[in-house]
Amino acid sequence: MRKITYKNSGVDIKKADDFVKGIKSFLFSGNLNKVAAFGCPFDLAPFLKKYKKPVLVSSTDGVGTKLKIAQKLNAHAGVGIDLVAMNTNDIVCLGAKPLFFLDYIACGKVKPAVLKEVVSGIHKGLKESACALVGGETAQMPGMYAENEYDLAGFCVGIVDKDRIINGSNIKEGDSVIGLASNGLHSNGFSLARKALGDKGIKKYADELLKPTRIYVKPILSLLRVMSYELRAIKGIAHVTGGAFYNKVIKILPKNYAMLINKNSWHAPEIFRIIQQKGNIEDKEMYSVFNMGIGLVLVVARKQADRVMHALIVSKINCQVIGHIVKADSPMIIK
Numbered sequence: 388m389r390k391i392t393y394k395n396s397g398v399d400i401k402k403a404d405d406f407v408k409g410i411k412s413f414l415f416s417g418n419l420n421k422v423a424a425f426g427c428p429f430d431l432a433p434f435l436k437k438y439k440k441p442v443l444v445s446s447t448d449g450v451g452t453k454l455k456i457a458q459k460l461n462a463h464a465g466v467g468i469d470l471v472a473m474n475t476n477d478i479v480c481l482g483a484k485p486l487f488f489l490d491y492i493a494c495g496k497v498k499p500a501v502l503k504e505v506v507s508g509i510h511k512g513l514k515e516s517a518c519a520l521v522g523g524e525t526a527q528m529p530g531m532y533a534e535n536e537y538d539l540a541g542f543c544v545g546i547v548d549k550d551r552i553i554n555g556s557n558i559k560e561g562d563s564v565i566g567l568a569s570n571g572l573h574s575n576g577f578s579l580a581r582k583a584l585g586d587k588g589i590k591k592y593a594d595e596l597l598k599p600t601r602i603y604v605k606p607i608l609s610l611l612r613v614m615s616y617e618l619r620a621i622k623g624i625a626h627v628t629g630g631a632f633y634n635k636v637i638k639i640l641p642k643n644y645a646m647l648i649n650k651n652s653w654h655a656p657e658i659f660r661i662i663q664q665k666g667n668i669e670d671k672e673m674y675s676v677f678n679m680g681i682g683l684v685l686v687v688a689r690k691q692a693d694r695v696m697h698a699l700i701v702s703k704i705n706c707q708v709i710g711h712i713v714k715a716d717s718p719m720i721i722k
Contacts, residue, residue: 427522467508569682583666
């Protein structure tokens, strides 16, 4: 009778260990790394000196079914960036600086070349976010995933001074809404996009679909430094992800306030028109699912809108006023 081992059950521990050793150069090497066998320490002391009332801000998120397209087309370079962006962009919405990040990769079988491509993207995204990769987990789950499948999740922690947390509480009527350009679909709405486009459409528009999520961390932190003289100029920041305009952006609004958005104030990338046409999708559904070319939304004091946009343009971020705040029962009005 054949002896059963973990390896012939589908889990190759040695291959996983070799993969982890191969990506060690991507890991943050702080002065506490020698005790990181079961946990991932991060020395907060150098940062605490810069904050009077330090508050930690955390986020966890994944990439969603965009991974299905990456796996189908064997193109994995961008999804690691997506994973970072989905977390660090959320962190910076509160005005926080991302500090450290951990990733979780679950797969049917360890394929070092594929996973290294993914982690290289994570490394690139974290470099763009000025955030450290302190550790993670690679789980082989052959009973859960097919041999060529993998899933990703990330966890990020940032820091902000309590008196500088941006939470939307001081948003008022007349404030300007500024939209920051996206890099396409980013990393949400892919279940609808895949259904609308079909296999032929996915292959035809692969380059557009797989564009990595834009990371806004450095431009926003730079903006907050520029505007530090006016602490309340930036009143709210929303990352346009799942739920988009009608369900996600409105989360920063106080009760009885709404965003009045002029959808003709910016040009949505062509890929959104193609998805809408191919899938025969109504406008409200599109703005409830996709970012429509706006990856981040800022609510700012009207008098400061020009100064804010100038600072963002200096950081090479395309932006424009796309609406303003009004009093209304319905929190999102798109015209």
